[in-house]
Amino acid sequence: MVAALSPPRILPSGDAAITVEFARTIDAAANRRVLALDRLVAGEALPGVTETVPTYRSLLVHYDPLQTGFDALGDQLTELALRPLPEATATRRWRIPVAYGGENGIDLEDVAKALDITPDEVVKRHVGGDYKVAMIGFTPGWSYLSGLPASMEMSRRQNPRLLTPAGTISIGGIQTGVQCLAGPSGWHLLGRTAVRTYQLGRDPIFLLEPGDAITFAAVDDKTFAEQDRAAEAGEVVAELIS
Structure with missing residues (x-):
């Protein structure tokens, strides 16, 4: 049985960005979740999202506040972050x-x-x-x-x-x-x-x-x-x- 993923922290970064934080330290498992969420956000084409910036332990998501808001986008990002991680994909x-x-x-x-x-x-x-x-x-x-x-x-x-x-x-x-x-x-x-x-x-x-x-x-x-x-x-x- 696959263990359930823990929810990330959803943090405001100014008035037009959200930080989705998976860990407080450098962590390989957290980085895998960051990169998986980055790919999901790109594939879902969430309304208002203008750019994503992956880091070791968090994903910064920039958005247009005229198209979406912190609460709505935060809920969407949380839902995506809790999806089962995909099988390892081929990398360059x-x-x-x-x-x-x-x-x-x-x-x-x-x-x-x-x-x-x-x-x-x-x-x-x-x-x-x-x-x-x-x-x-x-x-x-x-x-x-x-x-x-x-x-x-x-x-x-x-x-x-x-x-x-x-x-x-x-x-x-x-x-x-x-x-x-x-x-x-x-x-x-x-x-x-x-x-x-x-x-x-x-x-x-x-x-x-x-x-x-x-x-x-x-x-x-x-x-x-x-x-x-x-x-x-x-x-x-x-x-x-x-």
């Missing part, structure tokens, strides 16, 4: 190339020391992980991935950097991530990828979507430079393997 799986260490991954040595392993072992464990895009946010294309091996979990940096390179692959807490644009970060920088998860003028502009599966592959600096030039010209570079 991407292989993303990464140049680890050196100037591309300036924290690799420090991470190895903190974990009491070699830099090569850090790379081996990171490449060996099986990841899922849990959410996209912070800056365009910034992809937060669940699935970091427990042996690599570590606190974020005490002093965040004001600027880190575009394409940085980093770890922080129980997460790893793909940073598309240059920007601030308190995570530990392991390497860089030439893959642009966000690129204006390319179709698609956003490469990854919540729910996509990700694996990493180590490449040398020469290959990274070649791929970076190709990506700048609009090539996807990442390999869609299923």
Whole structure:
């Protein structure tokens, strides 16, 4: 017998959005419910809904208050959220190339020391992980991935950097991530990828979507430079393997 799902919290977010919250912490089961509800909302075409934004543990639903209201939409979202979860569906799986260490991954040595392993072992464990895009946010294309091996979990940096390179692959807490644009970060920088998860003028502009599966592959600096030039010209570079 399938256990009944617990109802989510329905929270106002300003006067034109609702947060449907499934958990208070990062949780894989909650993220599955978030992504399932996101797909249901898209399929139901609820009146007044203008945009949805999935996160690790909640779904933000923007709506037009001239077409629907908080109470009515909240009831509809609750009903959808309590429907049985669908069977696991096929997901896209991407292989993303990464140049680890050196100037591309300036924290690799420090991470190895903190974990009491070699830099090569850090790379081996990171490449060996099986990841899922849990959410996209912070800056365009910034992809937060669940699935970091427990042996690599570590606190974020005490002093965040004001600027880190575009394409940085980093770890922080129980997460790893793909940073598309240059920007601030308190995570530990392991390497860089030439893959642009966000690129204006390319179709698609956003490469990854919540729910996509990700694996990493180590490449040398020469290959990274070649791929970076190709990506700048609009090539996807990442390999869609299923």
